[in-house]
Amino acid sequence: MNPVEQQDSGPAAEARGRNPADAATLSLFGEPAGETSRAAARGKSAPASAKAPPAKPASGKAPAKNGKAAAPDRPGKAESKGAGKPGKSISKPPAREKAAEAPAKTARGKGKPPSPADAAPGSKPADAPKRTRTAPPAQEELEQAAPPKPVKGARKRVTAHEMAANQREISISEFFTKNRHLLGFDNPIKSLLTTVKEAVDNSLDACEEAGILPSIKIEIDPGAAEDRFRITVTDNGPGIVRQQIPKIFGKLLYGSKFHRLKQSRGQQGIGISAAGMYGQLTTGQPVDVVSRTGDKQPAHHFVVQMDMVKNNPVILKDETIEWKDGEDLLAKPIPHGTRVSIELQGLYRGGRQSVEGYVEQTAIANPHARFSYRNPRGETFEYERAANELPPEAREIKPHPHGVELGILIKKLESTDARNMRGFLSNDFSRVSPRAAEEICKAAGVSPDSQPKKVRREGAEALYQAINKTKLMAPPTNCLSPIGEEQLMAGLRQQVKADFYTARTRPPSVYRGNPFLVEVALAYGGEQPADELIQLVRFANRVPLLYQQSACAVYKSAVQVAWKNYQLQQSKGALPSGPLTLAVHIASVWVPFTSESKEAIAHYPEIIKEMKLAMQECGRELGIYLRKQRRMADEMKKRGYIEKYIPHIGESLEQILKLGKPERERTEENLHEVLSRSRKM
Amino acid sequence: MSEVTINSKLDQITIESIEKVARQVYDKINRLSKPVMDFPVRSLQNVKYDTRRGYFEMGRHKKQRTLTVNTVKTFAQTLRMMALSKELVVTNDFATKRDAYYQSKNWGEAMFHEQDESDTVMDDIEAMFSLHGVSREELRFLPEEHGGAVGGELIVYDRDRETGETIEIDCTRFGSGAYSIPKRVDHLGFKTSAKFILAIETGGVFDRLQYHKFWKKMNCIIIGMGGVPSRACRRFVRRLSDEMKIPVYAFVDCDPYGISNIYRTLKVGSGNAAHINQFFCVPQARYLGVTPEDIRRYKLPTHPLKDVDIKRARDALKNDPFFHVHKKWADAMEDLINMGVRAEQQALAKWGLNFVIDEYLPAKIANPGQFLP
Incomplete structure (x- = not known):
């Protein structure tokens, strides 16, 4: 395989940059190649770019012939399939991660916006071959340059050149459009829920980080059409500074949480902007944001549209407003907080897997938060605070070496500030003493004094193995913030009317170098249905998990517990049945989900x-x-028994022995006396 | 033999027994102690084979059911059932198990929800009153099984329920039918000059003998049991034999089932229902045929014994006191197992349809000493 695309994508990006008009009209499937290529250009990322040999003339020729000047001095980052493989098995997993991360890291909101005009479906020539992602000019060129077409009937062989023509960078927005189910936008019902969820998760995270007791208002209003809704989430959080607003809401993968190891709800910086993108894709409506950082500060109102091609916000409105709570002019001004409003295509349904269910469960896991929810029918539900204390703040930790994957290790080796391996290992990770660092280096066959960047190239894999062979102290666990038994029970009590509640917070434990802890609370009895399977409520870092229950470690654990010992009925291989709600919370700096949509927890023993x-x-x-x-x-x-059957005995004796009424009554009284004597509570 | 009149004192005894039990309960309660009912222990440990009397008998062990919170419901139901029984006796009526179950629907909370429950209570009452010498039939709880058929020169005295008049039933006058044994027989009276009773297993042979008036020829009473004899049938044969002082001969198929179930049940009753055997067995019965020896002598057509038959036979030989007591039977059973075959009564038809009437039975009856015990 020739790593030619490095060259190819550079000129392509350049070429696209000259067609901004096309980009605007055809942007939906656009490709923000520019971001990644610039990232690569700055020598910060992909191994491909670092190792790539100079471009091969064959591929460079294509753009040139098209009259679009090649830029040989601009090394583009090779992203597409195959091209990014410099023959090393290790490079594949990190490649994707970097693709996702790079823009977030390097975004500057400036620079040349390359446009994939020629990639848009509408511009495809009619005679284009079946492979739809082909960039037509290159294709034509290559077909001419390529060996003669095979004879009809023989199996068609595709040359490396033809393949190369199809190998292109994939933009985030394109990826999103195709894979929106990965982010929780698989269907209209779920899309509605996911949007609410992303906004609320952000609000809660922000409030907690700022030490504010969260008050969150969720409103879903019917939109212009039957399948359209406007979701508005308002919080009393710290607000967002003016400059950041457009990027946070108008740019995928822009966030503060990805680069740290800390227990929080959001992790990727993809959620709310993905929701905005979904809204824009389905309704064309921009995201509407109001935010204020303090009562001395003005409230900023932004209307932000996304440039799907460039993954950049386009500001449609930027103004300062009076922001008040409610319609009333005398209503109290909101001192600080954020309101985000997104219109999207969706479907509103009630039930457990709906917004209602989500808010209800969120209230259980966040008893310190207050929620107000208005559904599209105009019904408002209030979820009062069950606790007036913020949970202890989660602390950020450095990764534990045993939890680090090879790809991450390589990246860390590259980006570290440490000058030697000893420093790298003991400063960039938790629980590595200088002595342990030397032990690792010895096992890996590298010198403790060698430069991490050198090790990256030569000994990363050996280092990885050595780390996992070396015994290290378990990671610190004080970084976790449990809900707490009392609070979890209080939350449950608020939402589930039951007769009996209990909760348990387990001491922290470790899986693959990641600290985690588990909390369980249950509510038994009340009006819960007695003849159905129990309700399982799952939380990961206080976020309810509503889908894929049976794929989740929580479900597996619940099934494996012998509930019969605790007086519940349970069929083999199933959840127990009874009037029970079982809430399970896992808190971790990194919750291992089975997929990106964060719906089920992986089955770590x-x-x-x-x-x-x-x-x-x-x-x-x-x-x-x-x-x-x-x-x-x-x-x-x-006792009831006695009362019930004594008259029958009296009556029978009366019939058989022809007793009189007084005799009968006396007998019944005496019998009552005889039987009650032995009963004691 | 003088005419025996109908025993009307029976009902008096029944009522007194019921009242006695109820009175004990009543007195205990009013002495502020927990009332108790006595039941015979019905486990097999408490069953004895009485060699002198020749049947299974309940031992002396009794269990007491005390009225407690846990037993209050059953206690109430038992007393209810007893009250029903008394009412049935007084009104000269009867109830089947099913009837009693439906009667309980008037008892409010004490009602039975399944017939199983009422049957259990009824069985308990039966056991309890067996201690008083009162059978279930006298309590007027009648079984629904078919009673059995009677033919021969016999007068049965019964009573007309409405008029109270005594009715004479002449068992010779049923034409091509036969007198059917009623469910309750203890009050019946008999008159006969017959010399013996022939109890027959199958309807087919009974019909042949009845049709050809075999009883006239041999001066006997024939009874068709139709398989395992019902309680009423056994009680009828027992009373008839006891009161008329005539022997009972059994004529059944020669196979382990015919011997160890039908004949043995007729003669000694069953271990499971030991508490009622005193009423329902016929210890004086003797086995006329078909014997294993008959199979050889008459060269009867046979069928091979099935595995279950052999198993049943071996089991009986090993565990059944009947075979332990009657050595001859043990030998005969052994003989049969060794032959590995069985023969039905009707196999005699090989020698002609009426061979059984003309040859087999007369030859057998001429020589009662040859009968198996």
């Missing part, structure tokens, strides 16, 4: 073990309670 232990501990409490209940019920039943 350490996690399942902790979950089962927590469930068993709660189960024991439940068992004790239920046994006591049963004893009481038995006793009451027996």
Whole structure:
């Protein structure tokens, strides 16, 4: 495989840059190649770019012939399939990550906006071959240059040149459009929920980081058409400084949470802008944002559209407004906070997997937050605070070496400020003493004094193996912020009316170098249906997980616990049944989801073990309670029994022995006396 | 033999027994102690084979059911059932198990929800009153099984329910039918000059003998049991034999089922229902045929014994006190197992349809000493 695209994409990007008009009209499937190529140009990223040999004339020829000047001095980052493989097995996984990350890291909001005019479907020549992603000019060129077409009937062979013509960078927005299910936009119902979820998650994270008790208002209003809705989420958070507003809402993968290892709801910096993008894709409407950082500050109102091609915000409106709570002119001005409003195509439904269910469960896991929710029918639901204390703030930690994957390790080797390996290992990771660092270096066969960047090229894999062979202290666990038994129970109490509550927070544990802890709370009885399977409520870092229950480690753990020991009925391989809500929370600096849509937790044995232990501990409490209940019920039943059957005995004796009424009554009284004497509660 | 009149004192005994049990309960309650009911222990440990009387008998062990919170419902139901029984006796009526179950629907909370429950209570009452010498039939809880058919020179005295008049039933006058044994037989009276009773397993042979008035020829009473004899049938044969002082001969198929179920049940009753055997067995019965020896002598057509038959036979030989007591039977059973075949009564038809009437039975009856015990 020739790593030719490096050259190819450079000129292509250049060429696109000259067609801004096309870009505007055909932007939906556009390709913001510019970002990544610039990132590469600055020598910061992909191995491909670093190692790539100079362009091969064959491919360079294509753009040139098209009259679009090649820029041989501009090394583009090779992104597309195959091209990015410099023959090393290790380069594939990081390639994607970098693709995602690079723009976030390097975005500057300036620079040449390259446009993929020629990539848009509408501009495809009619005779273009089936492979739809072909850039037509290059294709023509290559076909001429390529060996003669194979004879009809023989199996068609595609040459490396032809392939090269199809190998192009994939833009984030393009990726999103094709893979929106990965981000939770698979269907209209879920899209509505995901949008609310992303906005609320951001609000909660921001409030907590700023030490504010969150008050969040969620409104879903019917939109212009039946399948359109406007979602507005308002919080009392710290607000966003004016300059950041457009980027946060108008740029995918722009955020503060990705580059740190800290327990938080959001992680990627993709959520809210993806929601905005979805809205724009389906309704054409921009995102509307109001934010204020303090009562001395003005409130800023922005209307931001996304340039899907460049992954850049386009500001349609930027003004200062009086921001007040509610319609009333006398309403209190909001001192600080943010309001985001997105119109999108969706479908509104009630039920557990809906916005209602989400808000309700969020309220359970965030008892310190207050929620107000208005559904499209205009019904408002209030979820009051169940606790007036903020949870202890989660602390950021450095990654533990045992939790670091090879790709991340390579990247860290590259980006570290440390001058030697000793420093790199002990400063950039947690729990590596200088001594342990030397041990690792020895095992990896590198000198502790060598430069990390050199090691990256030669010994990364050996280093990775050495790290995993070396015994290290478990990572610090004080970085986790549990909800807490009391608070979790308070949250549950607020949302589920039951007779019995209990909760357990397990001590922190570690999976693959990542600290985590599990909390379980349960609510039994009340008006919950007794003959159905229990309700399982799952949380990861306080965010409810509504989909893919049976794929989740929580489900697996719940199924594996022998609930019969705790007086519940349970069929083999199923959840127990009974009037029970079981809430399970996992807090971790990195929650291992089975997919990007964050719906199910992966089945790590350490996690399942902790979950089962927590469930068993709660189960024991439940068992004790239920046994006591049963004893009481038995006793009451027996007392009722006596009352019920004594008259029958009296009547039978009356019939057989022809008793008179007084005799009968006396007999019944005496019998009551005899039977009650032995009963004690 | 003088005419025996109908026993009308029976009902008096029944009522007294019921009242006695109820009175005990009543007295206990009013002495502020927990009332108790006595039941025979019905486990097999408490069942004995009485060699002198020749049947299974309940031992002396009793269990007491005390009225407690846990038993209050059953206690109430038992007393309800007893009250029903008394009412049935007084009104000279009867109830089947199913009837009793439906009657309970008037009892409010004490009603039965399934017939199983009412059957259990009824079985308990039956066991309890067996201690008083009162059978279920006398409590007027009648089974629904078919009673059995009677032919021969026999007068049965029964009572007309409406008029109270005594009715004479002449068992010779049923034409091509036969007298059907009623469910309750204890009050019946008999008159006969017959010399013996022939109890027959199959309807087919009974019909042949009845059709050809075999009873006239041999001066006997024939009874068709139709498989395992019902309680009423056994009680009828027992009373008829006891009161008329005539022997009982059994004529059944020669196979482990015919011997160890039908004949043995007729003669000694069953271990499961030991508490009622005193009423329902016929210890004086003797086995006329078909014997294993008959198979050889008459060269009867046979069928091979099935595995279940052999198993049943071996099991009986090993565990059944009947075979332990009657050595001859053990030998005969052994013989049959070794032959590995069985023969039905009707196999005699090989020698002619009426061979059984003309040859087989007369030859057998001429020589009762040859019968198996």
